[in-house]
Amino acid sequence: MFRARLSRFATDASGNIAIMAAISAPLILYSLGLGVDYGMMTLQQRRLQQLSDIGAIVAAADISHAADNLVANFDQNGLDIAVRTNTGYATKTGSLPATADLKQFDAVAEFTPGTYLADASVPLGSRFAAGIQPYDAVKVGITQKAELIFATAFAAAPNLRAVGTASASKLAAFSIGSRLASLNGGVLNTLLGSLLGTSLSLKVADYEALTSADIKLLPFLDMLATDLNLTAGTYDELLATDISYPRLLKTLGKTGGLTLTVTKALDAIEKAPGTSQVKIRLEDLFNLGPTGERLIGSGSHLSAEASVMDIVSAAAVAANQEKQVAANLNSSVPGLATVKLTLAIGEMPKGAASSGIGATGATVRTAQVRLALDVSALGANSLAGLKVRVPLYLEVAHAEAKLASISCLGGGARNASVGVDVVPGVAELSLGDVDPNAFVNFGSAPRVSRATMMNAPLLSVSGLAHVNLTNLSKTKLTFQPADIAAKTIKNVSTKDTLTSAMASLVKETDIQVSILGLGIGLSKTVVQSAVADTLTGLTKPLDELLFNLLTLLGIKVGEADVRVTDVRCQQSVLVQ
Numbered sequence: 001m002f003r004a005r006l007s008r009f010a011t012d013a014s015g016n017i018a019i020m021a022a023i024s025a026p027l028i029l030y031s032l033g034l035g036v037d038y039g040m041m042t043l044q045q046r047r048l049q050q051l052s053d054i055g056a057i058v059a060a061a062d063i064s065h066a067a068d069n070l071v072a073n074f075d076q077n078g079l080d081i082a083v084r085t086n087t088g089y090a091t092k093t094g095s096l097p098a099t100a101d102l103k104q105f106d107a108v109a110e111f112t113p114g115t116y117l118a119d120a121s122v123p124l125g126s127r128f129a130a131g132i133q134p135y136d137a138v139k140v141g142i143t144q145k146a147e148l149i150f151a152t153a154f155a156a157a158p159n160l161r162a163v164g165t166a167s168a169s170k171l172a173a174f175s176i177g178s179r180l181a182s183l184n185g186g187v188l189n190t191l192l193g194s195l196l197g198t199s200l201s202l203k204v205a206d207y208e209a210l211t212s213a214d215i216k217l218l219p220f221l222d223m224l225a226t227d228l229n230l231t232a233g234t235y236d237e238l239l240a241t242d243i244s245y246p247r248l249l250k251t252l253g254k255t256g257g258l259t260l261t262v263t264k265a266l267d268a269i270e271k272a273p274g275t276s277q278v279k280i281r282l283e284d285l286f287n288l289g290p291t292g293e294r295l296i297g298s299g300s301h302l303s304a305e306a307s308v309m310d311i312v313s314a315a316a317v318a319a320n321q322e323k324q325v326a327a328n329l330n331s332s333v334p335g336l337a338t339v340k341l342t343l344a345i346g347e348m349p350k351g352a353a354s355s356g357i358g359a360t361g362a363t364v365r366t367a368q369v370r371l372a373l374d375v376s377a378l379g380a381n382s383l384a385g386l387k388v389r390v391p392l393y394l395e396v397a398h399a400e401a402k403l404a405s406i407s408c409l410g411g412g413a414r415n416a417s418v419g420v421d422v423v424p425g426v427a428e429l430s431l432g433d434v435d436p437n438a439f440v441n442f443g444s445a446p447r448v449s450r451a452t453m454m455n456a457p458l459l460s461v462s463g464l465a466h467v468n469l470t471n472l473s474k475t476k477l478t479f480q481p482a483d484i485a486a487k488t489i490k491n492v493s494t495k496d497t498l499t500s501a502m503a504s505l506v507k508e509t510d511i512q513v514s515i516l517g518l519g520i521g522l523s524k525t526v527v528q529s530a531v532a533d534t535l536t537g538l539t540k541p542l543d544e545l546l547f548n549l550l551t552l553l554g555i556k557v558g559e560a561d562v563r564v565t566d567v568r569c570q571q572s573v574l575v576q
Contacts, residue, residue: 040146040148040149041146041147041160044146045162048107048142048160048162049164051079051162052109052140052163053164053166053574055070055074055109055111055140055142055164056111056138056139056165056166056572056574057164057166057573059111060166060167060168061572063113063136063138066113067083067111070083070090070111071083071090071091074109080104080105080106081105081107081142082102083109083110083111084108084110084111089102091105106144107142107143107144108143109140110141111138111141112130112131112139112140113130113135113137113138114130114131114132115128115133115134115135115405115407116165117360118170118359119360121361127575128165134408134417136167136168136170136406136408136569137165137166137168137575138165138166138167139163139165140163140164140166141161142161143160144159144160145160146158146159166572166574167572167575168569168570168572168573169569170359170360170406170416170567170570171289171357171359171568172357172358172359172403172416172568173304173355173356173564173565174355174356174364174401174403174418174564174565175305175306175310175356175401175562175563175565176354176401176422176562177307177314177366177554177561184544184548185202185203185206186329186332186333187329187333187545187552188207189201189202190327190329190332191327191329191341191343191553192269192312192313192552193274193327194325194326194343195317195319195320196275196278196319197275197277198272198275199272202265205261206264206265206268207265209262210262210266210307210312211307211309212307213258213307214307214308215252215255215257215258215305215308216255216303216304216305217355217357218235218302219256220251220252221286222296222297223251223255224251224282225238228247230296231296231297233295233296234293234294234296235288235291235292235293235294235296236283236292239281239282239283239288239292240281240282240283241281241282242279242280243279243280243281244275244280245275245278245279245280245316246270246271248280248311248315249267249269249270249275250270252266253267253270258308266308284314284348284353285311285314285315285318285353285355287358287362287364288356288357289356289358289362290358290359302357302565302566303565304357305487305566306355310354311355313552314354314367314554317345317554318348320345321346321347321348322345322346322347322440322442324342324344325341325343325344325345326340326341326343327340328340328341329545332545333545334541335537335540335541336375336376336377336541337376337387338374339374339545340373341372341549342371342373342374342436342439343370343372344369344370344442345369346367346442354366354554359403360403360404361402361403362402362403363400365398365399365400366399366425366554366555366560367554369550369553370439371395371396371546371550372392372434373392373394373546374389374391375390375391375392375542375545376388376389377537377538378534379531380530380533383527383530383531386456388453388531389451389452389453389454390453390535390538390542391433392429392431393430393431393446393448394427394428394557395427396555396557397425397426397427398425399422399423399424399555399556399559399560401560401562402422403418403419403420404419404421405417405419406418406419406567407419409481413570414481414484414567414568414569416481416568417478417480417481418564418567420562420564421475421476422475422476422477422492422560423475423492423560424493424559425555425557425560426469426557426558427468427469427501427558428466428467428469429468429469429501429502429505430465430466430467431463431464431466431506431509432448432449432463433449433450434447435448435449448464448466449464450463450510450512451463451464453511453531454531458515459513459514459515459527460514461511461514461527461531462511463510464510465506466505467504469557469558477492477562484564484566484567487565488563489561489562489563490561490563491560492560493558501557502542502546506532506535506538506539509535511531513525513527513528
């Protein structure tokens with residue numbers, strides 16, 4: 001009987017599931033508990049990250065009171081968090097020493113002030129520099145015990161940590177160009193008129209007035225948008241518009257604060273016959289950075305300013321990209337008998353202009369130009385009465401100004417210093433004949449060959465020279481609040497300016513003389529000495545000529561003039 005029952009029990013399978021469930025129930029409950037705890041930790045970590053991000057924004061808004069503002073912000077979110085300071089901890093009930101027991105607090109936070117460089121070329125992890133003054137950014141870290149329910153029976157709760165970094169949103173308005181000096185009205189009229197396909201007869205006083213007059217950029221663009229019926233779009237949409245040169249000048253003349261001399265000069269250029277055919281795109285003149293995304297009329301009201309002359313000349317240059325312009329400057333420069341000019345302007349790089357608004361990393365540039373001059377002058381000494389031909393070739397690369405840093409100093413949105421990295425426009429200056437087929441092709445270098453300077457009966461003189469201004473190193477300019485308020489122009493110069501380069505070119509010219517077919521080479525003969533004296537006498541008028549031509553184009557060889565007209569430290573934003 002017992003054996004029968006035992007045999008039946010051994011072979012009976014009923015109730016097995018219940019038994020297995022009872023055996024595996026602890027493992028199932030354990031797994032479910034871990035899943036619940038992991039889900040809660042994930043939510044807690046996400047909440048902690050949100051707190052650190054918001055805390056960083058709050059701290060960066062007023063770095064000098066970061067600890068108190070963090071405590072107040074945490075309290076507003078229903079949390080009692082102690083904030084570590086240099087002397088201990090700040091809490092909503094007062095300060096605690098560094099040795100205090102912090103178990104009663106929901107979490108512990110610490111903040112690190114420093115500077116933030118918003119430059120895409122710098123690795124993300126290297127943009128925040130802790131402890132570097134003046135502070136304009138804050139990193140906030142929060143540490144909190146994980147909230148566990150089931151896992152506490154067999155494991156200690158780990159510490160969760162989240163970090164956020166915020167920086168004040170910073171914008172600056174700046175420009176690169178040149179201020180005219182030693183003006184020659186004839187040269188300026190001829191060059192500007194040639195760019196516009198017309199003739200001009202402005203006086204030196206007109207150019208001086210245009211140069212000294214500044215306009216506020218954003219109000220000018222608002223007015224231009226109204227004239228073009230584009231008020232419903234953004235500034236970027238406006239800048240992408242092609243407009244006529246007369247329309248630009250007409251609106252420019254309506255800008256407030258201009259003198260009668262300036263408005264009359266603008267009116268004279270606007271009504272010149274050839275200007276009606278000249279078309280330009282505004283984005284070649286102005287770069288508004290993040291301000292360009294704003295609706296027209298809702299700009300940040302930065303005091304972004306530009307010289308009227310800079311706009312007039314930059315628009316003429318922009319209209320002639322990848323074109324060749326020729327003009328005669330005869331009798332325009334004292335000391336020179338004839339001057340024939342050939343100018344080629346390279347394509348302007350996208351997103352860069354001579355005036356701009358932007359954050360750190362924003363760039364403005366001058367144009368890239370090639371200039372060929374065929375000059376003649378009366379010879380000196382034994383060559384008196386004979387003409388000496390001096391063909392010059394000048395190629396100027398971009399001058400560039402890049403916003404390197406904006407440091408918010410506190411006490412106001414405009415109390416900031418601005419650092420600008422500047423590379424002046426370097427040049428290649430040659431005496432010789434240039435290949436006209438390659439002149440306008442900026443993808444290749446024109447070949448400069450020995451030039452005939454004199455070809456009189458029984459006498460032939462040729463010359464060749466080459467000088468490079470090759471200083472490509474950048475120079476840091478710092479604009480303090482007083483400099484920005486005064487709109488101070490700061491200059492960066494290479495080791496060789498245009499004047500010294502011209503003098504070097506004349507001095508190093510390889511002069512070869514042939515009389516009756518007999519080669520004289522580089523021997524110091526009377527003829528060779530006379531040619532050298534003639535070139536030396538041309539140094540000053542040639543320097544003046546090139547200076548006027550290039551400054552109207554917004555360029556100084558070997559130099560760059562930069563100014564910052566406004567800066568704003570705006571609401572802080574999350575950066576990491």
